[in-house]
Amino acid sequence: MPKVLVPLAQGCEEMEAVTIIDLLRRAEIEVVTASLTDTPVTASRGTVLIADTALDAVVDQAFDMIVLPGGLPGATHLQEDDRIRDLLQRQQSEDRYSAAICAAPRVLAAAGLLEGKTATAYPGALVADDLPLTRLTDAPVEVDGKIVTGRGPGTAMDFALQLIEILQGRSKRDSVERDLVRAP
Incomplete structure (x- = not known):
């Protein structure tokens, strides 16, 4: 069973975090949520999220994938955390x-990790202008090698389904998507 780490930072985008966690778990992927601190995480719209563990408890574990929810200031907290940088580089x-x-x-x-990659991100200047990319697109999801990026809250479901396909294959993605009863 694939194992995925979803770090949760204060001010993360709850729609992205919860959608990613929920859909990956529906696909029978082991998801470990880890907060940067030992306190509950208050997301960008005030939703309180309780992580499975603190990041320090899992920082030395191996994960098939690390998935970062966006939102501000959540992404800033992730960016400023040396443990996250070290995990991503590993x-x-x-x-x-x-x-x-x-x-x-x-x-x-x-x-x-993004130099020379094709990626997508939230279209606001605080994000796109700061990315030293070779190619930044408006696509809902981009996959470039072992890097997967998503555009924003409205694409969270497409993003999570793509992660399922990468980790568990197309048939598992199709099964999860079918059960969601999404409009064609």
């Missing part, structure tokens, strides 16, 4: 997946 050196949505692709950029 993912890259071990040829494992890293994924980020909305404002969080800038965390990948700060860790040195």
Whole structure:
């Protein structure tokens, strides 16, 4: 069973965090949510999220994928956390997946993972202008090697389904998507 880390920072985008966690778990992927501190996480719209554990408890574990929810100031807190940078750089050196949505692709950029990649991110100037990319697109989801990026809250479901396809295959993605009763 694939194992995924979803770090939760104060001010994260709850729609992205919860959608990612929920859909990956529906696909029978082991999801570990980890807060940057030992306190509950208050997301960008005031929703309180309780992580499975603190980041320090899992920082030395191996994960098939690390997925960063966006939102501000959540993405800024992730970007400023040395443990997150080190985890992402380790993912890259071990040829494992890293994924980020909305404002969080800038965390990948700060860790040195986006240079020369095709990626997407939230269209606001605070994000797109800070990304030292070769190619920034308006696509809902981009996959470039072991890097997956998503555009924003409205694409969170497409983003999570793409992660399922990468980790569990097309048939598992189709099964999860069918049960969601999404409009064609």
